[in-house]
Amino acid sequence: MHDFPVEPTADILSFYTVYMCHHIKPTSVASYLSGIQNELEPVYPNIRSICRSALVRKTLLGCKRLLKSEPTRRIPLELPHLEALVQSLGQSPSYDHLLFLAQITSGFYGLNRLGELVWPDNRKLQSYANVSMRHSVDLIIDQYSYHLPGHKSDRSFEGNRIVIQAVNATHNPVLLFKKYLQARDSLFPGRPELWLKADGSIPQRRWFIDLLHHFLPDGISGHSLRAGGALALALAGVPPDRIQDAGRWT
Template identity: 50%
Template sequence: FTIEPTEQTLSLYVIYECHHIEPRSVDSYLSGICSELEPFYPNVRKIRSSNLVSRTLRGGKRLYSQPVKRKRALTSDDINLAFERLHCSTKYDDLLFLTQLLTGFYALMRLGELVWPDRHDLRSFTKVSRRTTVLLTTHSFEFTLRTHKSDRQFSGDSVLVHDDSLAGPRVVELFKTYLALRDSAFPCRAELWLRHDGSIPTRSWFIRQLRTMFLDDPLVCGHSMRAGGATALALAGVSGSLIQ
């Protein structure tokens, strides 16, 4: 039999994959296959775009796709609950977690911008926010994200939280309280976010704190902060272009 790709062989491949993986992923598989085969079979992308292959893929999605499982965005009530439970705590790590949670929620930060990855090979000090970048005023605080995945120019971004925004004065005061404790415990350390033992908080540590706070809700994850903050801004009437 011929090994040259045809509409029939790609269509059969689509049906086979739809029985074993999520059909929405088959699109990506086909793109990868076309990239590998194109130097040898220049017409493979035309075959991929044929009616037979496209309709087979569409039918596979209708027959075998599973509902998308989305994580729950945190609400303002969730943030108020966390604040009421932890803002009077005498434990250093409780204050650290609460400060990161509120900062991430109101500044629309990704979890990876606040903590270190669990995998050691993914950790880099070039992504760690520094204490020296913090700017405090009576009504706001600001610090710099040195690099992150959307920073194509490697110039860093400033995170600014003001007390006349949706966040209110409690977030600014909370950050100042955490900063005073951090400076007292670790006056010579460069990292902004530090746990009570001097280690940089990791993703698994933050998720454990998050699950403890929200009673092991499986729909709450690290992205819930950013999604919840964006939703809160939209409900407050902020335009979509500004939220982005």
């Protein structure tokens, strides 16, 4: 169709890369090139070196930069969202709703990743090495803290202490946490885990996300807790380096 020679060269594969990147996602073109290598290697033994040539690699890299898809940005959780949640669930008799309120406010004010509050849905990825324990809780009048055993930026594997202070609002995280802790200790006095559902299991990601989507607008995700908490600190005038330390960003 394009009157190109049949024998593959770096120029031919470079043209092919540009052509395909305008019809499919550039990230998929690398798989196509891999398939070409497997199919043509018996006939053209040097096809792998051609595909790995600087021209082909840089062409693909340039196409990825020029034609990349726009990222899907999630809405940060905001204070009105927390207020609305407390109005909806604050008087609920459900223990799990109380757990959800305590976790979402802890995640917001403690700049927690969702994976630091709940277990993955995949059982193979669930580990007690990442579970906060009840005995690590330090509770005083206007603040509470608990030990975060590990997270992905914890290079020393020492964990961090999450400290959350009271705020003058209906979604005061200290009051919600105390209320949850009282209910949790009444139901599970002998269990070591800090976060427990009414059935005695550790909350999982799907459970949390389902409640999040049920009570909050579309676009709110698990990352919205951490992003919203950081945004709230920035709007309050907290210096960026303090926010970085609080969020355990390296």
